[in-house]
Amino acid sequence: MAPYEPEQDTNEADELSAGRRKAARYVVPLAVAGVAAATIGLVPALATSGDPDLPDVTAQELIEKIAASDTEQLSGTVKISTDLGLPSFGSGMTGGFAPGAGAGGAGEDGGEGGKGGSAADPSAKLMELASGTHTLRVAADGPDKQKLSVLDDAAEYSLIHNGDDVWAYDSASNEAYHSKDAGKGDKHGKQHDREGAKDLGKEVPSTPKEFAEQALKAADKSATSVKVDGSAQVAGRDAYRLVLKPKESGSTVGQITIAVDAKTGTPLKFTLSPAGGGSAVVDAGFTKVDFGKPAASTFDFRPPKGTKVTEEGDANGRHGKDGMGGRDLKGMEDGGLNVIGDGWTSIAELKTPGGQGLPTSGSGSDSGDVPPEAEKFLNSLGDQVKGDFGSGTVFKTRLINALVTDDGKVYVGAVTKDALVKAANAAH
Amino acid sequence: MSRADVTAGAGAPAAPEETGQEPGQGSGPRPVRLAWTLGLFRSELSVTFRRWRTLALLAVLAAVPVLVGIAVKIETSDGGSIGGGGPEGGGGPAFIAQVTNNGLFLVFTALAATLPFFLPMAIGVVAGDAIAGEASAGTLRYLLVAPAGRTRLLLAKYVTTLTFCLVATLVVAASALAVGALLFPLGEVTTISGTRIGFGEGLLRALLIALVVAASLIGVAALGLFVSTLTSSGIAAMATTVGLLITVQIVDQIPQLHAVHPYLFSHYWLSFADLMRDPVYWDDLVKNLGLQALYAGVFGSAAWARFGAKDIAT
Numbered sequence: 001m002a003p004y005e006p007e008q009d010t011n012e013a014d015e016l017s018a019g020r021r022k023a024a025r026y027v028v029p030l031a032v033a034g035v036a037a038a039t040i041g042l043v044p045a046l047a048t049s050g051d052p053d054l055p056d057v058t059a060q061e062l063i064e065k066i067a068a069s070d071t072e073q074l075s076g077t078v079k080i081s082t083d084l085g086l087p088s089f090g091s092g093m094t095g096g097f098a099p100g101a102g103a104g105g106a107g108e109d110g111g112e113g114g115k116g117g118s119a120a121d122p123s124a125k126l127m128e129l130a131s132g133t134h135t136l137r138v139a140a141d142g143p144d145k146q147k148l149s150v151l152d153d154a155a156e157y158s159l160i161h162n163g164d165d166v167w168a169y170d171s172a173s174n175e176a177y178h179s180k181d182a183g184k185g186d187k188h189g190k191q192h193d194r195e196g197a198k199d200l201g202k203e204v205p206s207t208p209k210e211f212a213e214q215a216l217k218a219a220d221k222s223a224t225s226v227k228v229d230g231s232a233q234v235a236g237r238d239a240y241r242l243v244l245k246p247k248e249s250g251s252t253v254g255q256i257t258i259a260v261d262a263k264t265g266t267p268l269k270f271t272l273s274p275a276g277g278g279s280a281v282v283d284a285g286f287t288k289v290d291f292g293k294p295a296a297s298t299f300d301f302r303p304p305k306g307t308k309v310t311e312e313g314d315a316n317g318r319h320g321k322d323g324m325g326g327r328d329l330k331g332m333e334d335g336g337l338n339v340i341g342d343g344w345t346s347i348a349e350l351k352t353p354g355g356q357g358l359p360t361s362g363s364g365s366d367s368g369d370v371p372p373e374a375e376k377f378l379n380s381l382g383d384q385v386k387g388d389f390g391s392g393t394v395f396k397t398r399l400i401n402a403l404v405t406d407d408g409k410v411y412v413g414a415v416t417k418d419a420l421v422k423a424a425n426a427a428h
Numbered sequence: 429m430s431r432a433d434v435t436a437g438a439g440a441p442a443a444p445e446e447t448g449q450e451p452g453q454g455s456g457p458r459p460v461r462l463a464w465t466l467g468l469f470r471s472e473l474s475v476t477f478r479r480w481r482t483l484a485l486l487a488v489l490a491a492v493p494v495l496v497g498i499a500v501k502i503e504t505s506d507g508g509s510i511g512g513g514g515p516e517g518g519g520g521p522a523f524i525a526q527v528t529n530n531g532l533f534l535v536f537t538a539l540a541a542t543l544p545f546f547l548p549m550a551i552g553v554v555a556g557d558a559i560a561g562e563a564s565a566g567t568l569r570y571l572l573v574a575p576a577g578r579t580r581l582l583l584a585k586y587v588t589t590l591t592f593c594l595v596a597t598l599v600v601a602a603s604a605l606a607v608g609a610l611l612f613p614l615g616e617v618t619t620i621s622g623t624r625i626g627f628g629e630g631l632l633r634a635l636l637i638a639l640v641v642a643a644s645l646i647g648v649a650a651l652g653l654f655v656s657t658l659t660s661s662g663i664a665a666m667a668t669t670v671g672l673l674i675t676v677q678i679v680d681q682i683p684q685l686h687a688v689h690p691y692l693f694s695h696y697w698l699s700f701a702d703l704m705r706d707p708v709y710w711d712d713l714v715k716n717l718g719l720q721a722l723y724a725g726v727f728g729s730a731a732w733a734r735f736g737a738k739d740i741a742t
Contacts (some may be wrong), residue, residue, distance in 0.1 A: 028729040032726050154620075154701035156621050304624075
């Protein structure tokens with residue numbers, strides 16, 4: 001046989017069958033692609049089939065179980081997706097609103113938004129979690145050792161609490177942030193110490209457990225319908241599904257689903273669906289979880305040689321000068337934060353320091369600094385409304401709405417536009 | 429490729445030399461066949477690595493870490509840190525901020541810098557040249573005169589390309605390690621998770637990363653080989669492969685096309701950095717290797733389908 005001819009034996013077979021055989025060869029790559037596509041499509045479907053059979057519990061028992069849960073040692077991977085429906089224009093605005101979103105209510109802790117300073121500054125970094133999808137790693141060993149890492153492309157941002165030290169390490173810029181007196185943060189309360197990394201780690205919910213605690217805290221028992229809705233598998237573990245629903249109308253929160261580990265009572269997954277329907281606003285869940293003791297080296301951080309370390313004190317000095325939108329909101333809280341109503345439909349009423357205008361998150365405190373173009377732009381983002389209170393602008397996201405009146409008051413809450421206007425009218 | 433051989437036995441029974449590796453069907457005893465395959469592979473390897481073109485490609489690859497290392501050294505010679513300060517963490521390839529502290533990181537920086545373009549381009553040149561180059565030089569028919577069979581020739585070409593992937597990656601890594609050791613201190617390595625590992629383990633992870641980077645190129649190699657069977661012009665095959673590479677990278681950057689991103693061979697390339705986490709984050713690494721295997725399966729068998737049925741006129 002002549003080897004430089006096609007391998008088909010064309011001497012005996014006729015031309016037609018040779019052609020057919022030629023075509024038949026291409027079935028192989030197609031089959032490989034087909035099998036791969038089928039595998040990709042089928043494996044997740046098979047993996048999630050079947051909810052586990054668990055003994056019935058009442059909602060009350062389950063909530064008590066969460067409260068009694070004493071999981072101190074844990075490590076795992078968390079996937080968190082946040083879709084507030086915000087256009088992505090910088091961390092200023094999202095930073096201002098996101099923590100309130102996590103609390104499912106008023107923006108009490110709204111405010112550690114974008115500020116200048118170290119790239120490893122925890123507050124700025126954690127605010128990035130307020131939009132998009134992120135993969136986190138958490139590890140905890142007792143109350144003194146915790147670690148939270150945000151996995152970026154070829155980089156990682158770690159927040160490590162070990163005893164008296166709180167370290168934040170940003171591997172992309174090779175910068176570290178250090179604060180020493182994390183334990184005292186709560187006592188000092190108000191201003192700078194609140195920005196200690198430990199507090200931030202707590203105030204900005206990022207794990208399902210923190211979300212669940214915030215939600216249960218915010219949920220007024222009488223105004224919430226709480227029930228256990230079957231079971232689910234989360235991160236390979238059997239879990240109960242606890243569903244919280246606001247009873248009153250006017251809230252933008254549709255329902256909150258918390259998957260609670262059947263054995264340990266640890267919340268494994270937190271989903272917040274908006275009343276308006278559509279995809280979840282917040283969806284945070286473990287994809288992998290291990291209740292064993294993490295390696296001690298996990299919490300042992302010493303800044304590598306050559307790393308730029310920002311001490312907490314230094315950072316605060318800077319914040320005083322170039323603190324941005326978030327800080328201004330903070331100032332407002334001290335000035336005149338007023339919470340109207342309670343539970344799901346609570347609305348925070350704020351007065352802007354200047355006494356009027358829009359708090360343009362990200363710029364200076366005085367709205368007089370805002371150029372007319374920016375003002376126009378801001379107005380175009382919101383809806384103009386009128387009522388007994390005068391007129392104002394409503395800024396909407398999928399969860400949090402805010403009404404900024406022309407006489408300088410701001411009403412923020414996880415409530416509908418009508419509820420905001422009603423609150424403003426009542427306050428007038 | 430063994431799958432292709434088995435299916436060849438079922439689908440084209442009239443081609444005995446294709447199924448020669450299966451006992452009882454080949455015309456000669458198995459050891460002879462194996463020796464043939466090995467001999468073919470060895471001659472392919474020496475032909476490829478003795479080409480000036482190949483050596484020039486490797487030299488360019490080895491020069492990249494040298495350039496990066498010297499640039500970092502000059503920029504930080506006044507004590508400043510590279511790319512430090514901004515919340516973006518500065519530009520440049522991954523890990524570049526750590527290079528001044530530990531020369532070992534130059535290995536990762538160099539691989540991150542060469543993986544998007546230099547490495548796959550070199551692979552594209554070698555893979556694209558594999559069949560089409562022989563065809564345009566008129567030597568393909570002589571290769572086929574030897575009783576090795578087309579499947580085995582293709583296999584030898586593909587294994588040669590994969591060997592080149594590994595060699596090219598190791599050249600980059602070795603050059604980066606040498607430059608890093610010369611210009612920067614070495615020692616205990618801080619992983620990107622903030623934990624510390626010994627230098628020995630750091631070296632081990634560097635080797636593992638080099639292997640993963642080499643494995644990331646399997647997909648491009650298979651694609652290049654398939655393109656190479658489509659044409660009789662070596663230049664056209666190389667240009668097409670490199671063009672496809674650029675197109676895929678651009679598509680991977682367009683957010684509106686995110687639905688197709690997980691299927692692009694370059695999508696998980698940077699996942700090799702996950703090996704520097706502690707503990708290692710395997711999810712994307714496994715996805716990357718699975719995707720490369722898929723590309724090798726689909727385009728490898730497509731190349732086999734095309735090459736086996738092709739009329740070789742030149």
